[in-house]
Amino acid sequence: MFRxxxxxxxxxxxxxxxxxxxxxxxIGRVAGSLQSKLIRIVRRKGEDQARKRATSRFLTxxxxxxxxxxxxxxxxxSISDLLSLRRTCRALNELLSECGPALVRFWxxxxxxxxxxxxxxxxxxxxxxxxxxxxxxxxxxASVRLTRELANFVFRDGxxxxxxxxxxxxxxxxxxxxxxxxxxxHFLEEHRRVILERDLGRIRPRxxxxxxxxxxxxxxxxxxxxxxxxxxxxxxxxxxxxCFMVQVLVRKLKRPTCASSIGKFVRSWxxxxxxxEDIAFVLVLGGINHVSKLLACRTYSERRRxxxxxxTRLSPHESAAWRRHWRDLGVCSPALLDDIPCASxxxxxxxxxxxxxMARMMAPDSREFTxxxxxxxxxVRRSKHYFQELMGYDILSGQAADGDNSEAEDDEEMYL
Numbered sequence: 001m002f003r004x005x006x007x008x009x010x011x012x013x014x015x016x017x018x019x020x021x022x023x024x025x026x027i028g029r030v031a032g033s034l035q036s037k038l039i040r041i042v043r044r045k046g047e048d049q050a051r052k053r054a055t056s057r058f059l060t061x062x063x064x065x066x067x068x069x070x071x072x073x074x075x076x077x078s079i080s081d082l083l084s085l086r087r088t089c090r091a092l093n094e095l096l097s098e099c100g101p102a103l104v105r106f107w108x109x110x111x112x113x114x115x116x117x118x119x120x121x122x123x124x125x126x127x128x129x130x131x132x133x134x135x136x137x138x139x140x141x142a143s144v145r146l147t148r149e150l151a152n153f154v155f156r157d158g159x160x161x162x163x164x165x166x167x168x169x170x171x172x173x174x175x176x177x178x179x180x181x182x183x184x185x186h187f188l189e190e191h192r193r194v195i196l197e198r199d200l201g202r203i204r205p206r207x208x209x210x211x212x213x214x215x216x217x218x219x220x221x222x223x224x225x226x227x228x229x230x231x232x233x234x235x236x237x238x239x240x241x242x243c244f245m246v247q248v249l250v251r252k253l254k255r256p257t258c259a260s261s262i263g264k265f266v267r268s269w270x271x272x273x274x275x276x277e278d279i280a281f282v283l284v285l286g287g288i289n290h291v292s293k294l295l296a297c298r299t300y301s302e303r304r305r306x307x308x309x310x311x312t313r314l315s316p317h318e319s320a321a322w323r324r325h326w327r328d329l330g331v332c333s334p335a336l337l338d339d340i341p342c343a344s345x346x347x348x349x350x351x352x353x354x355x356x357x358m359a360r361m362m363a364p365d366s367r368e369f370t371x372x373x374x375x376x377x378x379x380v381r382r383s384k385h386y387f388q389e390l391m392g393y394d395i396l397s398g399q400a401a402d403g404d405n406s407e408a409e410d411d412e413e414m415y416l
Contacts (some may be wrong), residue, residue: 104128142289143182149295180241185288216346276350
């Protein structure tokens with residue numbers, strides 16, 4: 001009885017044999033798949049090594065060249081080509097870093113204009129880095145985009161059916177406004193730097209304090225220091241260029257009046273319109289780079305959406321990547337970045353940017369401008385025909401800037 005109980009039934013034995021068979025079969029399948037994966041990995045490694053050997057021959061020959069030839073080759077490339085080389089591999093990135101001071105010296109001596117070097121002086125020869133050229137390239141691209149959008153705004157009717165005369169006028173306006181836009185971008189960039197240095201890094205208690213954006217009065221003294229570094233003969237042109245840019249920006253951010261109440265609701269225009277504080281926020285923290293992006297949007301809804309995105313992405317409470325966006329604005333110190341969630345940053349009021357400084361310089365007892373320039377400034381300020389004053393004449397009608405004013409109402413509609 002005891003031995004009979006120890007003997008397993010026949011069905012159980014058959015079941016165990018089936019399990020062993022399935023286990024053997026699954027183990028064989030796994031072994032085969034592992035073998036095929038191993039073969040593919042070995043083949044892939046062999047192909048990668050062959051590819052590396054093929055490319056390393058070129059890099060080996062390139063890196064064996066003397067440093068002088070490296071610099072001569074890199075100096076003949078554009079900034080976009082140099083950026084492509086940086087992204088290729090680590091070795092080329094290190095090569096560009098080593099040749100960075102020589103590249104900066106070459107570009108300062110042969111490529112950059114006097115206006116660029118005057119506004120952004122080159123660092124010392126041994127301290128020059130490739131980042132200097134990248135920052136200059138970003139500023140130049142922003143000024144080019146802004147100038148194109150402003151020129152397109154002026155000739156928006158002529159661009160539908162362009163002719164040779166329209167192209168010549170567009171080119172003339174573009175070439176006139178490009179250096180002025182670059183200087184306006186420099187002014188707003190320095191304005192932002194002064195504000196961030198004033199409001200970030202101050203010693204204050206961190207309890208019961210949160211991220212806050214508020215409006216503050218103008219910084220006239222600091223603006224005067226920035227403005228006096230500019231070319232004296234073109235200071236009024238810089239001011240008119242800034243005013244014309246603000247005119248176009250306000251016009252683009254103004255809610256269309258042709259839509260009905262239902263159309264406004266469908267397009268999500270039922271909220272509050274863009275206020276002066278929003279425009280000042282874009283000018284001070286965004287600069288001409290973000291202004292050009294707003295002007296490039298084709299519809300009002302796209303401009304409002306982009307404006308809302310720019311305002312919210314800087315908030316630590318509404319954006320997860322707020323540190324990266326503040327780094328783009330020039331706040332690179334980790335201590336200052338840690339201070340932003342508990343900082344109160346004051347944005348200069350829109351009517352306090354540029355205006356109080358110009359009022360002080362145009363005072364009767366000031367000698368910054370002549371009496372004729374002061375009288376002309378008051379006339380332009382009343383008429384708000386800043387674009388006409390920039391070009392010296394009404395480029396759309398061919399009349400002189402101080403000529404007949406019979407079409408003043410049409411001009412107001414055009415430029416306001």
